Amino acid sequence: MPTFRSLLSYACRRFGSVKFRLSLTGVLLIALSVATTVHLVLQEVGSRTEEVALDLSLAQTRKLAKMIGSRLVGLQLTLRAAAGTLPADRIGEPADMREWLEHQSVMGSMLDTLMVTDAQGRVQAWRDSRGTRTPELNIRDRDYFRQTLEQGRPVVSQPMQGRMSDEPIMVVTMPVRDAQGRVVGLLGGSIRLWSNGLMPDVTAADPDDAGVLVITDTLGRVLSHEDRRWLMRDAAEDPALAPGMAHWVRSGRPVEPAGFSLQAGGRIVSMAGVPDAEWMVVRSAPADLVLGGQRAGQRRALVIGSAVALGGGLVLLLVTHYLLAPLRRLQQRALRMRDGDLADGQGWPRAVGEIGQLSRVLRQTLRERSTAAAANRELLSKLTALMAHAPLGIAFSQARRLDVVNGAFERLLGYGPGELQGRSATVLYPSVADAEALSLRIVTCFRAGLPFDEEVLMVRRDGSQFWGRLFGAPVHWGENDSSTVWTLEDVSVARGQREALSWVSTHDALTELVNRREFERRLAERLARPGPEPSCALFIDLDHFKTVNDTAGHAAGDRVLTDVAQRLQEQVRTTDTVARLGGDEFAVLLSACSRADALRIAENMRAAIEAYRLRWQDRWLQVGASIGIVKLTGDLPDLKTVMAAADAACYDAKRAGRNRVAVHGMDTIM
Incomplete structure (x- = not known):
C-alpha cells in the first residue's frame, strides 16, 4: 500500500509546477480556516457586546451629569428669583441687607453661606451657621466677583479649598441690577461640595456595584468621592480612573455633555461633562462584570483554534520542507x-x-x-581620470561628509591628497553657524527641485578666506539620503571687481559719501515704506564756498568739501545716510528721528562747520552752512515734494542771514 510520502513524491514528479504545490497547501489551509472562523465569529460577538456595555455605561454617566446640571440650574434660578426681590436701592445700608438675608430661608437651606456685596466688592451682609452679620471683608479681587460685575451674568466659580474645613467649596453668584438695569451689587453664596445636598447622593457607594463614581473639575481634581480622603486630589492617581483621565487630557479636557466611554486596563471608564459648572462626571467599573462570560468563551475558542492551527502548521511545515528542497539548493x-x-x-x-x-x-x-x-x-x-585631471574642483558628499574629492578641489582649499576624504564639510566654512545657514539654503533649493548655485565665503586650511562659486545637485533627485555632486571655483577676483563697480556707482568719488542718485533711492524707499517712528531729512548748502574756490582754487575747495563731509559723518549714527548731492550741497537722512532730535543734530553740524578752519598757503579758509530740516510725513508723499520742501527750508535759512537752521513748516530758525 503506497504511503503518503510516496504519493506526494509521485505528484511532485508528475506535476512540477509551484501552482500545484500551492494548491495542495491551500487544501490544508482551508481545513485550518474552519477552526479560525469560529474564533472570528466569537470575536465579533464579543466586540458587539463591548459596544453595548460602553454605550450603557456612557448613558448612565450622562444621566448623572444631567441630574447635577439640573440641580445647578435650579440653584441659579433660586438665586435669580431672590435677586429680583432684593431692594437694590438699599445695598449701601448693611442693616437693611442683613434684615433681607435673614428672611431668605429657601436660599439658606440650599447654600452654606449667603452674602450681599456692593459694586466695589464690599460685603454688606453675610449669613452662615453662626448668624447674620456685616464683616470687614472685600471680595473685589476674586475672579468670580470680577466676572459677575464685568459680564453682568451669573457665575459658578472654580472649586477651591474651604477655609473653615478641608472640603472643597464653590461660589455661585448672581448680579443685582437697579431700576435702570445697571449692575449695582452681587448676591451669592458658597456650597460645601461634600456635605451639601448637591452631589453626595450621586457618588454614594452602591453595595451592588464594584465601580467608582467621582466628580472632578477641569483640572482633574476630585470634588466628590465616596472616600473623603480623595477630595481635591488628582483623579488620575486612582488606577481605576487613570485611563479615562489620560484620554480626556489628550483630547484637550473638553467639558461636553456627550462625553465618551472607553475600555482600558480591564475597566470600562465613561465621562460626561456638566458645562454650567465646568465639572466632569467619571464612572469606572470592572469590565469582567459585563464581559466575563463572553471572554471565557473567547478563551476556550482560542485554545481550540490554537490547537488546530498548530496541527495544521506542522503539516504545512513538513510539506513545504519537501517541496522547497530544490529552492534551497538554488539559494x-x-x-x-x-x-x-x-x-x-x-x-x-x-x-x-x-x-x-x-x-x-x-x-x-x-x-x-x-x-x-x-x-x-x-x-x-x-x-x-576625469576627476584627477579636471581643472574644476569636484567633490561628492553624503550626510555632510566628503566622500570623494578631486585634486583641484583639494588644491583650492590648501589640502594635500586624501586629507579631505571623510571629513565634515563644516571645515570649509568660516564658522559652524555659517555652515548651518548654508545647509538650510541647500536643502531649500533641493526640495524645490532646483540645483544649488551660490557664491560662498570659504576657508582654506591655513585660515585664509576666499569667495568660491559652489554648484551642487543630488545624484538622485527625490531621495533624502542620496549623495550630492559639487563643483567649486575661485571667484574672488571677479567678485571684487563687481563690488568695486557697485561702490563707484553709488558713491561720490571726492568725499566717498553716498551720491545723489543713491540718496534719492534710499529716500524714496523710506517714503514708500515708512517705519513706526518718524524720520527726518537735512539739506545743507555751504555758505561762502564759491569765495573759497574763487580765491584759493579748486584744490582748496576739494579739501574743504572732504573735511566738511567728515565732520557731517561724525554727527550721525551708522544707520543714517550722509550724501553729497553735488557742488557744495549735502543731504542727511535720519532714520527713526524726531523733529526735535533732528534740530539738535542739525545745529551740531552747523556749529562743527562754523568752527572749521583750513590753513591754505598764507591764509585761513572758512565756510558756513545753511541747513533746512524736513520731517517725512504724509503731507510729503513723494521725492519731488520732499526736495521742494528742502529747497524752501534752505532758502529760509539763507534769507535769515545764512549759517542758520530752518525747519520746514515752522517759524523756527536757529
Missing part, C-alpha cells in the same frame, strides 16, 4: 555568485516548473552581470 548556488569560485554555468540545481525557470534566469543574470562589471570597470577608470 546556496546564488550565494556563491559573489564568491566567484565557480564558473557561471556550474553548480545550478536541476529542477522543473517555476524553480527551474528561476534557475535559468539567474544563470542569464550572472552572465549579464559579468559583462556589466567589465563595462563598469572601464567607466570607473575613465571617471577616475
Whole structure:
C-alpha cells in the first residue's frame, strides 16, 4: 500500500509546477480556516457586546451629569428669583441687607453661606451657621466677583479649598441690577461640595456595584468621592480612573455633555461633562462584570483554534520542507555568485516548473552581470581620470561628509591628497553657524527641485578666506539620503571687481559719501515704506564756498568739501545716510528721528562747520552752512515734494542771514 510520502513524491514528479504545490497547501489551509472562523465569529460577538456595555455605561454617566446640571440650574434660578426681590436701592445700608438675608430661608437651606456685596466688592451682609452679620471683608479681587460685575451674568466659580474645613467649596453668584438695569451689587453664596445636598447622593457607594463614581473639575481634581480622603486630589492617581483621565487630557479636557466611554486596563471608564459648572462626571467599573462570560468563551475558542492551527502548521511545515528542497539548493548556488569560485554555468540545481525557470534566469543574470562589471570597470577608470585631471574642483558628499574629492578641489582649499576624504564639510566654512545657514539654503533649493548655485565665503586650511562659486545637485533627485555632486571655483577676483563697480556707482568719488542718485533711492524707499517712528531729512548748502574756490582754487575747495563731509559723518549714527548731492550741497537722512532730535543734530553740524578752519598757503579758509530740516510725513508723499520742501527750508535759512537752521513748516530758525 503506497504511503503518503510516496504519493506526494509521485505528484511532485508528475506535476512540477509551484501552482500545484500551492494548491495542495491551500487544501490544508482551508481545513485550518474552519477552526479560525469560529474564533472570528466569537470575536465579533464579543466586540458587539463591548459596544453595548460602553454605550450603557456612557448613558448612565450622562444621566448623572444631567441630574447635577439640573440641580445647578435650579440653584441659579433660586438665586435669580431672590435677586429680583432684593431692594437694590438699599445695598449701601448693611442693616437693611442683613434684615433681607435673614428672611431668605429657601436660599439658606440650599447654600452654606449667603452674602450681599456692593459694586466695589464690599460685603454688606453675610449669613452662615453662626448668624447674620456685616464683616470687614472685600471680595473685589476674586475672579468670580470680577466676572459677575464685568459680564453682568451669573457665575459658578472654580472649586477651591474651604477655609473653615478641608472640603472643597464653590461660589455661585448672581448680579443685582437697579431700576435702570445697571449692575449695582452681587448676591451669592458658597456650597460645601461634600456635605451639601448637591452631589453626595450621586457618588454614594452602591453595595451592588464594584465601580467608582467621582466628580472632578477641569483640572482633574476630585470634588466628590465616596472616600473623603480623595477630595481635591488628582483623579488620575486612582488606577481605576487613570485611563479615562489620560484620554480626556489628550483630547484637550473638553467639558461636553456627550462625553465618551472607553475600555482600558480591564475597566470600562465613561465621562460626561456638566458645562454650567465646568465639572466632569467619571464612572469606572470592572469590565469582567459585563464581559466575563463572553471572554471565557473567547478563551476556550482560542485554545481550540490554537490547537488546530498548530496541527495544521506542522503539516504545512513538513510539506513545504519537501517541496522547497530544490529552492534551497538554488539559494546556496546564488550565494556563491559573489564568491566567484565557480564558473557561471556550474553548480545550478536541476529542477522543473517555476524553480527551474528561476534557475535559468539567474544563470542569464550572472552572465549579464559579468559583462556589466567589465563595462563598469572601464567607466570607473575613465571617471577616475576625469576627476584627477579636471581643472574644476569636484567633490561628492553624503550626510555632510566628503566622500570623494578631486585634486583641484583639494588644491583650492590648501589640502594635500586624501586629507579631505571623510571629513565634515563644516571645515570649509568660516564658522559652524555659517555652515548651518548654508545647509538650510541647500536643502531649500533641493526640495524645490532646483540645483544649488551660490557664491560662498570659504576657508582654506591655513585660515585664509576666499569667495568660491559652489554648484551642487543630488545624484538622485527625490531621495533624502542620496549623495550630492559639487563643483567649486575661485571667484574672488571677479567678485571684487563687481563690488568695486557697485561702490563707484553709488558713491561720490571726492568725499566717498553716498551720491545723489543713491540718496534719492534710499529716500524714496523710506517714503514708500515708512517705519513706526518718524524720520527726518537735512539739506545743507555751504555758505561762502564759491569765495573759497574763487580765491584759493579748486584744490582748496576739494579739501574743504572732504573735511566738511567728515565732520557731517561724525554727527550721525551708522544707520543714517550722509550724501553729497553735488557742488557744495549735502543731504542727511535720519532714520527713526524726531523733529526735535533732528534740530539738535542739525545745529551740531552747523556749529562743527562754523568752527572749521583750513590753513591754505598764507591764509585761513572758512565756510558756513545753511541747513533746512524736513520731517517725512504724509503731507510729503513723494521725492519731488520732499526736495521742494528742502529747497524752501534752505532758502529760509539763507534769507535769515545764512549759517542758520530752518525747519520746514515752522517759524523756527536757529
